[in-house]
Amino acid sequence: MTLNKANNDPSIENADPLSEIGVLDDIRLLGLALKTLGHDYFQLAGLEAQRAGRSLVTMLIVGIMFALLLTLAWLGLVVVAILAMIENGIALSHAILLAVAGNLILVLLCSIVIRYKSRYLKFPALLRSLKSNPES
Numbered sequence: 001m002t003l004n005k006a007n008n009d010p011s012i013e014n015a016d017p018l019s020e021i022g023v024l025d026d027i028r029l030l031g032l033a034l035k036t037l038g039h040d041y042f043q044l045a046g047l048e049a050q051r052a053g054r055s056l057v058t059m060l061i062v063g064i065m066f067a068l069l070l071t072l073a074w075l076g077l078v079v080v081a082i083l084a085m086i087e088n089g090i091a092l093s094h095a096i097l098l099a100v101a102g103n104l105i106l107v108l109l110c111s112i113v114i115r116y117k118s119r120y121l122k123f124p125a126l127l128r129s130l131k132s133n134p135e136s
Contacts, residue, residue: 041129048123055120058113066110069103076100 080096 041126044126044129045123048120048126052121052123055117059117062110062113062117066107066114069107069110073100073103073107076103 076096076099080100083096
């Protein structure tokens with residue numbers, strides 16, 4: 001070993017214990033960065049799951065309203081048909097027909113709300129985050 005030092009061997013001179021500490025610090029920092037990144041992804045997934053849960057509850061409530069309004073519209077159409085046959089064109093059937101038309105407009109509004117809320121069930125922010133390129 002003293003022979004190598006006497007010959008000025010560069011491999012022995014560059015074996016500095018301080019450079020090994022720098023590599024260990026770099027590895028430690030990389031591990032911390034990966035842990036932080038993983039935590040961020042899990043936090044984002046949790047927030048999106050919460051949003052998806054809320055959207056699902058809203059969609060279920062609106063879906064129930066949709067079913068009730070559609071049922072009322074059907075019953076209204078049946079009542080209109082029966083009254084039209086019985087009364088043969090009296091204005092009461094026109095009033096019921098307007099009520100049915102109002103119910104159908106509400107059904108249309110409910111379907112728009114369901115379509116709008118359904119996009120949050122796909123976890124869009126998490127997917128964008130996972131697909132993003134770290135180099136860009």
